Amino acid sequence: MQKDIHPDDIAQFGLNIYQYGHEVCASQHSYGPAVRQHYLLHYVIRGGGTLFSGDRRWPVRQGEAFLIHPHEITTYTADKQRPWEYMWVELDGLIALRSLEKCGLRRDMPLYRPKETLSPCPAYPYLRQLVAQDPVHSLRIAGLTCLFLDALIANAHHEDGEETRCGNKHLDSAIQFIERHYHRNLAIGEVADHCNIDRSYLSRLFQQQFGYGPKQYLLLLRMEVATSLLSDPSLPIKVIAYSLGYTSQMQFAKVFQQHFHCSPTQWRREKARPA
Numbered sequence: 001m002q003k004d005i006h007p008d009d010i011a012q013f014g015l016n017i018y019q020y021g022h023e024v025c026a027s028q029h030s031y032g033p034a035v036r037q038h039y040l041l042h043y044v045i046r047g048g049g050t051l052f053s054g055d056r057r058w059p060v061r062q063g064e065a066f067l068i069h070p071h072e073i074t075t076y077t078a079d080k081q082r083p084w085e086y087m088w089v090e091l092d093g094l095i096a097l098r099s100l101e102k103c104g105l106r107r108d109m110p111l112y113r114p115k116e117t118l119s120p121c122p123a124y125p126y127l128r129q130l131v132a133q134d135p136v137h138s139l140r141i142a143g144l145t146c147l148f149l150d151a152l153i154a155n156a157h158h159e160d161g162e163e164t165r166c167g168n169k170h171l172d173s174a175i176q177f178i179e180r181h182y183h184r185n186l187a188i189g190e191v192a193d194h195c196n197i198d199r200s201y202l203s204r205l206f207q208q209q210f211g212y213g214p215k216q217y218l219l220l221l222r223m224e225v226a227t228s229l230l231s232d233p234s235l236p237i238k239v240i241a242y243s244l245g246y247t248s249q250m251q252f253a254k255v256f257q258q259h260f261h262c263s264p265t266q267w268r269r270e271k272a273r274p275a
Contacts, residue, residue: 015095015142022131024085025049025078032075038092039100040068041112042076043127047084051076051110058111060084063121065112065152067105069211087127089145093224094179099149101171103156107211113157123151170195171205174214182221184245188214223259226252230268237264 018038025047032052043065051058051066052075060066060076062084068074070092078084103112114121126148133141173195178186191214192202203213210217222244229240241252256264 015093015145016091017141017145018090018092020087020089020131020141022085022087025083027083028078028080029083030075030077033073034075035071035073036068036090037070038090039070039096040088040090041100042066042068042086042088043123045085045087045124047079047082049076049078049084053110060111063114063117067100067110067112069107069110072107072211087131089127089130089148091145094221095146096149098175099146099153101175101209102153103149106209108208112152114155115157116155121151122155123148126151170197170202171209174202174205175217178214178218178221182218182225182245183243185247186218186245188218219255219259223256226256226264227267230264231271233268237268240264 016038042060044060044062046062048059048061051060051068053072058066066076105112126144130141130144130148133144135141174191177191177194188202189199192199195202206212206214206217226240226244229235229243230237237252238249241249244252246252246255253264256262256267260267262270
């Protein structure tokens with residue numbers, strides 16, 4: 001059972017939810033290889049299965065979750081003896097991104113492990129309520145998603161180790177700096193200087209966490225904010241361009257075209273078109 005939601009009502013919130021659902025899988029039921037455009041988080045209620053990505057595999061058990069990153073080729077298969085039952089939510093946005101980070105989920109570690117194996121898991125009641133919602137209740141769905149992510153964060157198992165803690169501290173500092181200063185002509189070297197690390201180490205931290213560097217993170221952040229601002233027809237595109245740190249409307253339009261394969265004006269026209 002899958003329910004699709006149109007995220008426009010909560011786009012300004014920084015959390016976009018595209019679909020959610022619940023599935024009781026048959027033995028060895030498999031999905032993929034497939035690629036997603038957004039983050040897709042599966043929480044396993046019962047049974048187990050395996051996630052495959054590239055040449056790696058991750059067994060997933062009851063009470064754990066697995067995350068599929070955007071543009072990543074994955075396959076996941078239910079266990080033969082005890083096939084999994086899971087619920088899922090597909091999402092993106094700054095709130096989603098930061099919350100998934102705090103859960104310890106990365107491209108090289110897409111498996112969520114709880115700190116304590118509690119029954120029922122504190123996050124499960126929120127997810128169950130979320131999946132039961134009619135898609136028209138956008139704000140209620142956003143609220144339940146936030147509560148679900150918050151409960152996952154509170155019970156997330158994190159690896160100890162000085163290098164990991166230090167890397168997370170630098171990455172958090174870099175992300176916060178970018179989010180505070182994306183609206184001006186921001187150089188990645190300036191971000192590294194703020195964190196007191198060199199650019200190569202900064203790039204490595206971003207690659208490990210997201211699969212791309214800080215420059216791409218800045219671009220994705222600007223494009224996300226751009227679509228929110230373009231939803232307001234009273235804002236001139238030139239003002240939006242300067243608000244995102246671009247030196248001209250032409251520069252902004254060129255970057256936007258490369259990212260979305262349409263101009264800002266076309267994007268605004270299509271989104272403004274009545275359903």
